[in-house]
Amino acid sequence: MPDLLLELFSEEIPARMQARAREDLRKLVTDGLVEAGLTYASAGAFSTPRRLVLAIEDLTAESPTTREERKGPKADAPQQALAGFLRGLGIEDAAPVMALAGQPSGAHVHLGGVTITVRDDKKGQLLFATLTKPGRPAPEIIAEVVERAIRTFPWPKSMRWGTGALRWVRPLHSILCQLTTEAGSEVVPLAVDHLTSGNTTEGHRFMAPGRFAVHGFDDYAAKLKRAHVVLDAAEREAIIWHDATTAAFAVGLEVVPDAALLTEVAGLVEWPVVLMGAIEDTFLGLPPEVLQTSMREHQKFFSVKNAATGRIEQFVTVANRTTADDGATILKGNLKVLSARLSDAKFFWDNDLRAVADKGLEGMAEGLSQVTFHNKLGSQADRVARIAALARDLAPALGADPDQAAQAARIAKADLQSAMVGEFPELQGLMGRYYATAAGLPEAVAAASQEHYSPLGPSDDVPSAPVSVAVALADKLDTLAGFWSIDEKPTGSKDPFALRRAALGVTRLMLANDARLPLRTALPAGLTEEVSDNLVSFFHDRLKVYLRDQGVRHDVIDACLAMPGNDDLVLLVKRASALQAFLTTEDGTNLLQGFRRANNIVGQAEAKDGVEYSFGADAKFAEDDTERALFAALDDAEARIDPALQAEDFGAAMAALADLRAPTDAFFTAVQVNVDNQVLRRNRLNLLHRIRAACMRVADLSRIAE
Template sequence: MAANTLLVELGVEELPPNAIDTLSDALAEGLHRGLRDADVAHGEVYAYATPRRLAVRIEALNDKQPDREVEKRGPALAAAFKDGQPTKAAEGFARSCGVGVDQLIHLETDKGTWLGYREQQKGESIAALLPTILQKAIDSLPVPKNMRWGASRVEFSRPVHWLVVLYGNQVIDAEALGLAAGRTTYGHRFHAPEAIELAHADDYLSSLEQAWVLADRQVRRERIREQVLSEAEVQEASAVIDEALLVEVSGLVEWPVALTGSFDERFLEVPAECLISSMKANQKYFHLLDDQGRLKPLFITISNIDSSDPSRVIEGNEKVIRPRLADAVFFYDTDRKRSLASRTAELAGVVFQKQLGTLADKAHRSAAVAAFIAGQIGGEASHARRAAELAKCDLVTEMVLEFPELQGTMGRYYATQDGEPAEVAQAMEEQYLPRFASDAIPQSRTGQALALADRLDTLTGIFGIGARPTGTKDPFALRRAAIGVLNILIKGELGLDLRELLDLAATQHQELPYAEKLVDEVLDYMLDRFRAWGHDEGISTEAYLAVRARPVTRPLDFSRRLRAVQAFTGREEAAALAAANKRVSNILAKQADEVGSAVDASLLQDAAEKSLHDAVNSLRSSVTPLLGEARYQEALDALAGLREPVDAFFDQVMVMTEDQDVRSNRLALLADLRGLFLEVADIAQLQQ
């Protein structure tokens, strides 16, 4: 078979920048999947995209499928012949195969013998296969919103204007979205608008680059990064390159050119976050910082043209950014005319959830829980209560209404201006931490109390109205809230009891339709999050199940047990002791009525059971203090010493002896053994 490069390019009008990567990867995956299903071998698959094109290049693509032997199975042999003559079933099967009955074969299977037929099937050419593969790939694209254009009935994210399908130097005869495939592509809309005839699929990237188009997304992205850093160096500043902004900007240009503009220093009187949000959200600018980390009155814009007069492009951007920053100044000045506390009444008009009331109701509930938590963790209860009362007030300010991403940040600024205690102001921002699993947690006790109270209120409230998240729907982000609570309690080393906190949070709600089993349900849901949390920490599912089997309701304690069990699994004694615990568990489960309440040393007969009894008693005295100090790994390390006496016991002692008293006493000894391990976790689960 011969092999060559395949190029597919779909020319479109400007695509939504945040959809480009998804569409590009999906097109590449669709083509790859189609070729794989057709059993056509190929090399690397590359996805390219700009605002005006989606393209895929596939190297070393075979020009046809391999020939295959196809086996067909017909009727059972018993039904195929009667009195030595072929039945209608046999004749019909032969006709479907295009042969006579005498050319059929017998197929032996575990269910009997059947008539069959084998033939060599020629592999189809890539030219014959590709039109269908391409159509399926395009049909499966996750287009965010379809549109029609002109009189056409074709639908796509944006109007499409050309289609390239080249296999080496040959055009594949294919159609898609109302377009016939060809070899014509187009360069930059302004710098090189003329048609480009591609001689070969391998010429794609170089031909476009000569036409002022960087089709490779990653190359274009890194070109922008390099240019931004270079511009910043000229300005003796450091550029802040937000990766999400970098991706978005690279989806807006085909030939990036970084230019530096400036704005009036008077705008710096506004908090830097306000200016940065305005520049990023509205204009897609990168901001610059001085050597003290302060915002400089400069910005870097990425132009899509290499202008002969860059100053005019810069001037245009400066003209556009001025009113945007002026708006930020106006919002800030307007907001400062009122205190945060004066806005609490407005929260009564903002619905949190129709069955759970308004943000004012949520603030009232959270205040009680936050004050309690603060008292438990060495914080100031009055600060926590005040922080909860003010926590959502910045949501109704002009600045946050315009820039929602500034929630919490503006609360901190406005609370500081109002003369609120420093921890209260800090908590305004910290209430939203952690935003994701690896994010920082609140550092202040007031912030920790508020962040916990807010999430616990949401969890108990939403579960209480029966809106538990499903595998695909979690509109109130309860998974994130639950993991946030766990992270704060664990990383903050807060030994709080989750059941107690949930009880308190639940009682703040006046009426909940599903209140009866609410706390147990939410507790189970939150502790179940430890499976994913543990996975991120390198902890096995078996270790999680071992700890989950115990009634541990303090997340900090839960995490310490998890780490201890995970470390224990690395010991050579672990497998044997886990198996022994599983065996003991099974024995005790079947003989619950016969298990003695305590071991009677006078009933111990065999040396092996006496040895195990002595070892268990000895270890109990040394392990108990370790358990009291939550030194679980040391406790399990000590219990690992039980392997030899346990092995000897099961090798030499018959537990289920006919003497009922001796049997009961031996069961009590096994219960003692298992009880020692259960003080940490049910290591029998390590046998899962």
């Protein structure tokens, strides 16, 4: 069975597009081949800055012959009906088929690749068409599939060049398309506009110019390696990381890990050569994050730090070639550009520090009054004032100093007006911490400048410092309350203001810090009851998603949401966790069955009688020992449930309920509830209500799925 090698050779493909392009090429070609009837054992896609490559192993040599049968009209159907059926088969002349009318079953005619046969049916004689499609050789199918893939390739951006109509991400220079067997290799002939397929490729642009022929994937990969091209992006990443960490280790330093940068740089070079250089002393006083961000964003450099001090002292750059001077000229040029970039960063840093020294962070934040947050919610300065007031209100419940919380909120957004954040927006918050420290503000206030944005996502760290938690909650709650008050809520998949993320952030902040802040108390004052209720429901929806991801059943969540105090998220999660754990035990399962039986009997009786059996059960009317035992068990359980619920020890409360299992089972076995004696019947129904009420004090068990 032959192997297919396809290479699309072009000008440099942007690094950010390569991974998706590899997968698109693999999918487009393999799906097309399978749809046409070819099978294969495996397919691998590769990329370098100048090529996309697909290697398919054990491809079938031809597609199988297929036969398809179609049922047609009666043999003596009107000519118009016959003509319509035949047109669908690609047959224009109906005369041979019309001659089949009245012929015995089995009579047939051959028209090209179609056989029309008469068969007897309970409705009379019907026509059946058998379409035979002979198999096609693999090269013919490959040529069609590859051409279609090239013409329809889903690049995020593409271009035309010269006078042709073909579009590609960058000018496409050649197509290598080759089938290889043990007997040898052959070019799959295909043409796409001005390009025709061949069996040649090019190596490194500078280190191995010129084209050369290949014979199969193994030969192709080996010759590329000799021509200074590492085909596999993962191999290029491994080379870069190994050489960079080895060079740093040799001088007692370490490379700062950056997986995204590593992937990007591996997409920029075909022959990675690691070079390491030192940062000028004048820039070493910059915050390490500033150095790292500047070098990563502008130069695609890896940062190299001193592990003992955390200071960024050197950098690693990756060249695309070896040179006679071992990269000295390349490194010199990079250092010159880096010096200019870091000079800008140092200018921003020095200017910002002077501004903080002159007017303080609150003075720096004054410019926020000219920045609109939302046309219905005022400026950023208006928002900061709301956050400061709310943070002060929330602080006592979080163990934070109210004055520090308000102060932290007032300066938390100040760095948005700094030159450094204007150049590197991703450093917002972090630079605020540096500036607050430089201004001599308390550490808790400085930390809140950075941490109040967190958590940004489901895996982001959650701040634990009380002042940071107070400001982070105030920030997110103000955002949610503001947009709810102007009716700008998420709809479907649209959430332009990231309100779902804000709600998840509030949830994680409260749960991680055991914050006993009922939502209705925590929300800003002035919201209408309708807005407040709607917003709490939104929190519940987000909590359901969060807890389901933690493995908590949806019906358990619903059973707990139905209880009073459901706007206390910590209490709600504690209750749900205990209930889920209880329901996994045998006692929990059996008690749930007992609850359902009691609830059903009482519910049916109440519906029938039109009264509520919710009081008056008296042990003096008990006639059976099991009935008296259930009264005693309920008295004991209720006496234990009350203090357990007050202590929010739901496990203990459910353990008390579990002790009802045996007396409840014995009661239902020995006692008939709906007896003729109405005094006994009412008393027993009221007794069953006590079981229902005891269980419902822990959670609404009626919402637990059968």
